[in-house]
Amino acid sequence: MLAFFIVIFGCSKxxxxxxxxxxxxxxxxxxxxxxxxxSVKFSDKRAIVNDMSAIGDKVGIQRLNIHNKRPTFTLDNNGKTITINSSNKLSFTLGKAYKENVYGRHMKGYYVNYKGDTYKFAYITKTDKKSKAVQENKSRAQKISYKQMKNHIVDxxxxxxxxxxxxxxxxxDFKTIIDYRxxxxxxxxxxxxxxxxxLTEHAAQSLSDTTDNPTVMTTLVLSGQVKSLYGKYYLVPKNLLTIEYYFHGQNQDHLLxxxxxxxxxxxxxGNQINLARTRIEQDSDQLYLFSSDYTVRQQEGQSNSKGNLLTKSNSNQTKLKDAITQTNNYYLSYxxxxxxxNADFMQLVAAISDNNDKKIGSVEVDFGGKYSTxxxxxxxxxVDVDGNSQPxxxxxxxxxxxxxxxxxxTVTTSKGKFLVYGMLNNKLYLLRQPxxxxTTITWTLVKNISLKVPALKFTVN
Structure with a gap:
């Protein structure tokens, strides 16, 4: 009997x-x-690791190994420790089981020891859905026409x-970093x-990068009042307009x-704008913007390393009301x-996939990977099935x-294996190798996919 239990215990994972x-x-x-x-995803003896701002974020900074490849991982014989061999190594030890509902996300996993402190290491088992009535009421309350939106702007x-x-x-003008952006x-x-x-936010990237990521994520327009408090001047926001763009496969010259x-x-x-207190101060004949929401991006010649250096500018901003109208008119022209x-075509298909669980029809596509236009x-x-040339x-x-x-x-090309998409008469085609x-290739129609530009949503609150 004792031997039996030893065998069972020894075989358990x-x-x-x-x-x-x-x-x-x-x-x-x-x-x-x-x-x-x-975030960590294990696949084929390698790990996909991203530093991000919050659970469920779609954007993050990927950790790679010293060869700029996805890192391998090793498991300690104690059955608890996982080490991911990225250039910025990640190593933690699993502890007791953990379950928690975090803002409607049901998390399940382990408490872990990481960097000498207690963390949680868990995945989402399900996400709570609000009742249909609540969703409909919320939808009616938030959706608005662009013309009505102007009526909600605070004077x-x-x-x-x-x-x-x-x-x-x-x-x-100034340069800063917001959530790695x-x-x-x-x-x-x-x-x-x-x-x-x-504010124009670019896609998230490593702080050590020498050039800015060209992908534009968001434009923010804040307007408010300047208040004198404690001998300093504070920027008190009254309006926050957020314009988001599709960023997968983005054409920076023709944003969607x-x-x-x-x-x-x-x-x-009430107060809907949740931003840290922002102030401006003069220091050594230089003007600085201070806010805990903004990571300081050191500029040449600035004397105060804790603030964002403001430099005189001749640029004219678009007024907040006009930004709403211009965005709508731009979308109508789009x-x-x-x-x-080709770049427009890819951006449109990527936007459609973003609204369809990262799929084009039944094919899963990785617009966060490699692509070319x-x-x-x-x-x-x-050629078609009869051997005739296709248009x-x-x-x-x-x-x-x-x-x-x-x-x-996928089709084998000189650059590797890729999905190859084509457009003809506003219809989507996928290239296949029978x-x-x-080397024979044939264009096949992607059924049940309309190359329709996703609707631009206007919401308040």
């Missing part, structure tokens, strides 16, 4: 082995997972007081005690807006002629299949 054999996305975090979260001149110190009046800012301070700030949202701070609606190049349609001539596509692009896409209809050992 160790906790770290069980964890790494799953297909879940795991999150390493403390508290409610709203700061400094690490920032009401209650504003003329500035006693006019040294701050003017327009300034390199951000370009422009601030205008007026004599009457009002201000407007416009995704949503426009307005939040306000007012007596009637609708009229959405595809003018430098194709010549003449290089992708297909040339109008636009073509390449993109990698999803991780589990070994069985995806025989993998042959």
């Amino acid at each position: 160790k906790n770290n082995t069980v964890v790494t054999a799953t297909n879940h996305t795991w999150y390493l975090y403390q508290d409610q997972g709203e700061n400094d979260v690490v 920032i001149e009401y209650g504003a007081e003329n500035l006693k110190n006019t040294n701050f009046v003017g327009t300034y 390199r951000t370009d800012g422009n601030l205008t301070i007026n004599n009457n005690g009002t201000y407007q700030m416009t 807006p995704k949503s426009v949202n307005l939040k306000v701070n007012s007596k009637s609606t 609708l009229a002629d959405p595809v003018q190049s 430098n194709q010549d349609v003449n290089d992708y001539k297909g 040339d596509m109008q636009y073509v692009f390449l993109v990698t299949a999803a991780q589990n896409g070994d069985n995806s209809p 025989d993998k050992d042959s």
Whole structure:
């Protein structure tokens, strides 16, 4: 009997082995997972590791090994420790079981010891859905036409007081970082005690990168009042307009807006804008912007390393009301002629996949991987089942299949295996190889997919 139990115990799987054999996305975090979260997904003896701001974020900074490849992982014989061999190594030890509901996300996993402190390492088992009635009421309350949105903007001149110190009046440029996103800012301070700030956030990237990620994620327009407190000047926001763009496969020369949202701070609606206190100060004949929301991006010649240096600018910001109208008009012009190049074509297909669980029809696509729009349609001539030449596509692009896409209809190219999509007469086609050992290719219609530009959503609150 004793020997029997020894055999059973010896054959049971160790906790770290069980964890790494799953297909879940795991999150390493403390508290409610709203700061400094690490996501981990184990696949084919390697790990996909991303530093992100919160549980469930779609954007993060990927940790790679010293060869810029996905890192391997090792398991300690104690059955508890997992070490991921990225250049910024990740090593933690599994403890007792953990379950918790975090803002409607049901998390299951382990308490872990990481960096000498207690963390949680868990995956999402399910996400609570609100009742249909609540969803409908919320939808009715939030959706709005772009014309009605202007009526919700708070008048920032009401209650504003003329500035006693006019040294701050003017327009300034600055550079900062918001949640790993390199951000370009422009601030205008007026004599009457009002201000407007416009921020352009780029895609998240490592702090050590020498060049900015060209992908634009969001434009933020803040307007409010300048208040003198404690001998300092504070920027008190009254309106926050957020314009988000589709970023997968983005064409930076022809951005596709995704949503426009307005939040306000007012007596009637309460404070909807959740931002840290922001102030401006003069130091050594230089002007600085201070906020715990903004990571300082040191500029040449700045003397105060704790603030964001403001430099005089001749740029003119678009007023908040006009930004709403301009975004809507731009979107209407995009609708009229959405595809003018391979890059436009890829951006549109990527946006459609974003709204369809990262799928194009039944094929999972990884627009966060490699892609290319430098194709010549003449290089992708297909033949039909009867051996006849097919019409040339109008636009073509390449993109990698999803991780589990070994069985995806990829085509072998000089750059590797890719999904090859084409557009003809506003219809979507996928290139296939009937025989993998042959150069014969054929264009096949992707059924049940309409190349329709996703609707631009306007919401308040």
